Amino acid sequence: MDQQAHSLDNPIWTALNSDQAHLGLHNGLACRYHPDVAPFGAMESESPEAWLALEHLLPPGQQAALLSSDPVSPPAPLRAQPVGVIHQMVATRRDACVEDASDIVTLGPADAAQMLELAGKTKPGPFSTRTHELGRYIGVRTQGRLIAMAGERMHPAGHVEISAVCVDEAWRGKGLAARLVQRLEREIWQRGESPFLHVLSNNVNAIALYEKLGFALRQRFFLTLVGRDE
Template sequence: MTHVLDRPAWNALASVHASLAEGSPLARRYPPSIVPFAAAADDTPESLEALASLASGPEVLALVEARPIIVPPELETVLEASLVQMIAKNPFERLDDARIELLGENDAEDMLALATLTKPGPFTLRAQQLGKFWGIRMHGRLVAMAGQRMRQPGFAELSGLCTHPDFQGQGLGKIMLRFVAGEISASGDTVYLHSYSSNVGAIALYRAIGFTVRSDMHFRLVRRAGQP
């Protein structure tokens, strides 16, 4: 039996994030201005053709699945990687830290700048449409942040975790991780996250604070074949 998190994008777009979904019952995607995640309903030729039709021009679709990903012939792979999906073993306690503030629309450009610098994963100016984000500012600069991305009934993905290189080594990433995990747990959802399998340091940190590997995951960035 498959788990709802085996197909996180499809199950988010078919439930909690259905209001954001573009596409049809055969394939869905988030608006590209928010995040590039997409998924076909299944591996039938009709669903794969519908998935391919969601990509236009040079834009990419991000696919993440527990099972091997079948790419329709109309699309080509730009990036392929192995991920691990980790889930909280127990609910996290809420963390009280006066430095942490809820981020809003006025912070969007600073958030994008920090994400562009540190590359925590796909991030856009409209990322806050997916869920709340929090951050730490020092001397007026946004130096650390984390928030929520895909959501399914009973689950919320912790994402966008990053720390400015000038402020790394001060434990800010761990603080943001624990804080956002606590906020998700307080809402009644179970926290999960994704990490590149090669990022052994991050995986060790996640294990140390209460996450366990739930599944290996496949990840691909794809686009229309023949794009420059």
């Protein structure tokens, strides 16, 4: 298996030990994003030493979201809270096109409050006060109000994750999500990297959209919150 494919087998670990190291906390065999950036954490393996390293990164009351190929059983005092099954999907074609991108704008720190508000209303997945620092975010506004956005999250070697794809309920059904994903997808290909994404297995509408846009299932992960009691 080549290095790029391998980087997606443990994408959080790979991202936090390369381009996004400055956005995380590290303890040898375990790492996690800063809590205000993203809730995800990872271990090099599921050895007792790695679990202990992760425990030291989790103060009482805090949790980290782990992706694993099998259900995890952390040792005490850590507790596992299963969330669901995640589909990891990869882009399979390079012909992503955006017929009209004139209304698509780049989002930055000045837009953080509006981004957080839109994510809070639409629930595209974890989004916090510093999530916008993970990569490029774009959106669509109407009358100064942000009504749709998408952005880049994990950045494991050779790949960029498309994430936070969301549209205000009043503006759904107009193709905004597809256009934003295609715009990011094209830019990622142009940088010489490959787009991928993660989506919960029960989000059938999103999966259908991504399949229509040329994304295909690569593998399934179990998503689990791991933490300590207060």
